[in-house]
Amino acid sequence: MAVPPDRDPVLLPAGFTCHVGNAGIKDGSDDVVILFADRPATAAGMFTRSRFAGPSVDISRAHVADGSARAMVVISKNANVANGPVGTADAHTVVERVAARLGVQPSDVLLASTGVIGRRYPMERLVAHLDALPVPITGRDAVAAARGIMTTDTVPKTARAVVGTGPATVVGIAKGVGMIEPDMATMIAVLLTDAAVDAAALDGALRQVVGGTFNALSIDTDTSTSDTVVALASGAAGPVATGELRAALEDVCRSLTRLIARDGEGATKLLEVVVDRARSESQAKRVAKAIVNSPLVKTAVHGADPNWGRVAMAVGKCSDDTDIDQERVVIRFGDRQVYPAQLGAEDLADVARSMKADEVRVHVSLGTGAAAFTVYGCDLSAGYVRINADYTT
Amino acid sequence: MAVPPDRDPVLLPAGFTCHVGNAGIKDGSDDVVILFADRPATAAGMFTRSRFAGPSVDISRAHVADGSARAMVVISKNANVANGPVGTADAHTVVERVAARLGVQPSDVLLASTGVIGRRYPMERLVAHLDALPVPITGRDAVAAARGIMTTDTVPKTARAVVGTGPATVVGIAKGVGMIEPDMATMIAVLLTDAAVDAAALDGALRQVVGGTFNALSIDTDTSTSDTVVALASGAAGPVATGELRAALEDVCRSLTRLIARDGEGATKLLEVVVDRARSESQAKRVAKAIVNSPLVKTAVHGADPNWGRVAMAVGKCSDDTDIDQERVVIRFGDRQVYPAQLGAEDLADVARSMKADEVRVHVSLGTGAAAFTVYGCDLSAGYVRINADYTT
Numbered sequence: 001m002a003v004p005p006d007r008d009p010v011l012l013p014a015g016f017t018c019h020v021g022n023a024g025i026k027d028g029s030d031d032v033v034i035l036f037a038d039r040p041a042t043a044a045g046m047f048t049r050s051r052f053a054g055p056s057v058d059i060s061r062a063h064v065a066d067g068s069a070r071a072m073v074v075i076s077k078n079a080n081v082a083n084g085p086v087g088t089a090d091a092h093t094v095v096e097r098v099a100a101r102l103g104v105q106p107s108d109v110l111l112a113s114t115g116v117i118g119r120r121y122p123m124e125r126l127v128a129h130l131d132a133l134p135v136p137i138t139g140r141d142a143v144a145a146a147r148g149i150m151t152t153d154t155v156p157k158t159a160r161a162v163v164g165t166g167p168a169t170v171v172g173i174a175k176g177v178g179m180i181e182p183d184m185a186t187m188i189a190v191l192l193t194d195a196a197v198d199a200a201a202l203d204g205a206l207r208q209v210v211g212g213t214f215n216a217l218s219i220d221t222d223t224s225t226s227d228t229v230v231a232l233a234s235g236a237a238g239p240v241a242t243g244e245l246r247a248a249l250e251d252v253c254r255s256l257t258r259l260i261a262r263d264g265e266g267a268t269k270l271l272e273v274v275v276d277r278a279r280s281e282s283q284a285k286r287v288a289k290a291i292v293n294s295p296l297v298k299t300a301v302h303g304a305d306p307n308w309g310r311v312a313m314a315v316g317k318c319s320d321d322t323d324i325d326q327e328r329v330v331i332r333f334g335d336r337q338v339y340p341a342q343l344g345a346e347d348l349a350d351v352a353r354s355m356k357a358d359e360v361r362v363h364v365s366l367g368t369g370a371a372a373f374t375v376y377g378c379d380l381s382a383g384y385v386r387i388n389a390d391y392t393t
Numbered sequence: 394m395a396v397p398p399d400r401d402p403v404l405l406p407a408g409f410t411c412h413v414g415n416a417g418i419k420d421g422s423d424d425v426v427i428l429f430a431d432r433p434a435t436a437a438g439m440f441t442r443s444r445f446a447g448p449s450v451d452i453s454r455a456h457v458a459d460g461s462a463r464a465m466v467v468i469s470k471n472a473n474v475a476n477g478p479v480g481t482a483d484a485h486t487v488v489e490r491v492a493a494r495l496g497v498q499p500s501d502v503l504l505a506s507t508g509v510i511g512r513r514y515p516m517e518r519l520v521a522h523l524d525a526l527p528v529p530i531t532g533r534d535a536v537a538a539a540r541g542i543m544t545t546d547t548v549p550k551t552a553r554a555v556v557g558t559g560p561a562t563v564v565g566i567a568k569g570v571g572m573i574e575p576d577m578a579t580m581i582a583v584l585l586t587d588a589a590v591d592a593a594a595l596d597g598a599l600r601q602v603v604g605g606t607f608n609a610l611s612i613d614t615d616t617s618t619s620d621t622v623v624a625l626a627s628g629a630a631g632p633v634a635t636g637e638l639r640a641a642l643e644d645v646c647r648s649l650t651r652l653i654a655r656d657g658e659g660a661t662k663l664l665e666v667v668v669d670r671a672r673s674e675s676q677a678k679r680v681a682k683a684i685v686n687s688p689l690v691k692t693a694v695h696g697a698d699p700n701w702g703r704v705a706m707a708v709g710k711c712s713d714d715t716d717i718d719q720e721r722v723v724i725r726f727g728d729r730q731v732y733p734a735q736l737g738a739e740d741l742a743d744v745a746r747s748m749k750a751d752e753v754r755v756h757v758s759l760g761t762g763a764a765a766f767t768v769y770g771c772d773l774s775a776g777y778v779r780i781n782a783d784y785t786t
Contacts, residue, residue: 051717052709082705082719084733117702118732179689179706220688221614222703223710295613295688296572296781303782309510310615312475313572316445317616324444326475339511340477381782382775388689389696389774 015234
């Protein structure tokens with residue numbers, strides 16, 4: 001269940017602590033978060049497939065490969081992407097300084113970084129901050145950690161779920177508001193659990209869960225260079241059933257996915273698109289993505305305009321799906337069927353009223369089979385343009 | 394060469410006349426255009442691949458199949474799409490009434506229609522208009538015809554080219570500002586020539602030309618249900634070399650493509666993206682489309698912000714192109730290399746100034762081969778959101 005920001009402190013699961021601080025990456029807000037496991041944690045990760053992936057992604061991918069880690073460093077306000085060999089050297093320096101200060105191996109440190117592309121970290125300030133890390137790390141506040149990894153996010157994003165009937169829990173933090181159509185994982189999400197689980201089971205559960213959550217999310221069709229999701233398990237709460245852990249992970253990931261969609265740049269509404277009665281899950285996902293990514297659908301949702309013709313257009317542009325027959329397609333806004341239908345002006349006014357809510361659901365039944373998929377996005381507002389027409393300069 | 398609107402009257406090629414009138418489809422502006430060939434014209438057409446294609450597209454596809462036509466009817470302000478069997482019957486009625494009035498076979502009449510989806514034509518008014526068509530049709534003004542097919546276009550779009558050294562010419566009219574990422578052809582474009590050419594040669598030339606022009610255009614990634622491009626050749630100017638006709642068609646189609654891009658909904662700039670040094674034309678097109686369709690690139694162009702990191706991101710998200718290596722990619726804004734580079738604040742201010750022009754060119758060299766492709770689009774402004782957040786209601 002999603003945790004409302006700024007209420008009920010969310011504590012990290014047993015076995016984890018965090019450091020949250022400011023190294024002056026961009027301004028005086030927190031920009032360095034370190035999640036620390038008091039003994040080797042089981043680790044799994046999924047990363048962007050971008051051909052412009054940065055050194056943080058390369059390093060984390062290599063360091064998580066053995067299924068074990070001690071620390072996850074998240075630097076915000078600077079992605080350290082497309083900086084060439086000097087950017088790679090900077091990333092290694094960060095990992096080495098953190099490892100030295102915490103008394104762990106560099107290969108047990110993971111790194112993620114988001115923010116502006118093509119600009120170096122202010123290394124002097126950053127190294128000074130890392131060399132002066134207060135040890136031992138004692139923080140437990142997940143909301144503070146979530147706030148520390150924000151760039152242009154407007155709210156910190158945390159979620160928590162209990163594994164089965166307890167005592168193990170899963171706590172997740174995430175960030176991301178733009179450049180969001182994750183291809184393997186979202187911008188940055190870290191999932192912590194005190195469940196005891198082996199690396200293969202954790203990795204398998206993560207991969208199963210990410211497909212229907214973070215990878216079902218699109219703010220703006222733009223896949224980040226820095227997408228990273230990492231799961232760490234301390235084992236402090238003892239063994240759990242794998243199915244129950246997967247369910248708790250899925251609960252947390254879905255909550256974080258919805259929080260990210262709702263906080264999309266300039267967004268005023270969460271847009272959920274359900275496609276069912278499809279030939280296959282991949283067909284359902286393809287059509288759902290076409291709808292959730294259509295700027296014409298997104299602006300209609302923004303204007304609470306029941307313009308179902310644009311949904312029909314978005315379905316129609318999946319032109320390689322030649323089994324889609326417009327005479328078998330059904331389109332609904334919420335529970336209200338709008339196509340096929342002969343809605344009068346009053347009916348449409350009704351639908352328009354329902355679209356003024358802060359969540360809008362578009363539901364399309366294709367009539368080509370029995371598979372389904374749900375994706376998450378947001379409306380497109382003039383605010384998105386304002387935010388992005390003038391970001392670096 | 395593009396013809397500036399509202400200057401130098403553009404006349405239709407020999408053998409063609411047009412009717413432009415108002416049938417009250419939506420308001421008092423012109424909404425019915427009929428292009429008429431005084432004898433059977435050679436005809437070729439390309440149409441949307443949308444699974445929600447309307448009956449106008451179905452009818453035109455069938456009627457153009459024999460390579461000959463006498464009339465092309467364009468109805469604007471209503472797409473007649475997703476209206477079920479009654480919409481199909483309405484479309485046939487339109488074709489039959491026009492054929493009867495003009496004394497030609499229904500199978501020699503083509504039909505295109507754009508505007509709102511899911512609403513019937515006002516058939517009583519429309520049929521009355523068609524039954525009272527002034528015959529013979531005598532209009533010659535291509536700009537009036539281009540204005541008559543507009544929906545939310547802000548300028549009529551015409552272009553003209555001479556075939557070889559003459560006397561044959563090609564005149565094209567087009568419309569479209571939103572729901573524009575043509576999959577086979579653009580929203581609506583009609584190309585008229587007085588060259589004498591057989592149907593196979595005209596069809597071949599059209600297909601060759603559309604790939605690099607209308608199909609290289611994207612305003613908003615949304616493929617219309619109504620995309621139609623039709624070429625009609627009257628033969629009045631006698632035979633021409635096929636290569637010269639293709640060159641003239643390409644000139645006209647490229648001009649219309651640029652006019653459409655520049656008039657994109659809310660657009661303030663034409664965005665041209667050139668990708669070269671690619672492994673194949675299809676790789677170059679895929680990367681170029683990723684860039685021109687990125688809302689983050691489009692908003693940066695709108696803000697004249699030299700944020701080349703977003704171009705790198707868009708290249709990077711073509712993640713199946715594993716031969717793309719960020720260390721071999723070169724990014725330029727106009728002629729100015731921005732990656733790899735260590736540009737100072739003054740250099741970036743220079744680039745920003747150049748981006749205030751009404752045409753911005755992004756040029757990416759992939760370093761994977763020798764192929765190239767150019768695509769056309771526009772910036773993304775708050776105006777796009779305003780236009781589209783409240784269109785039907």
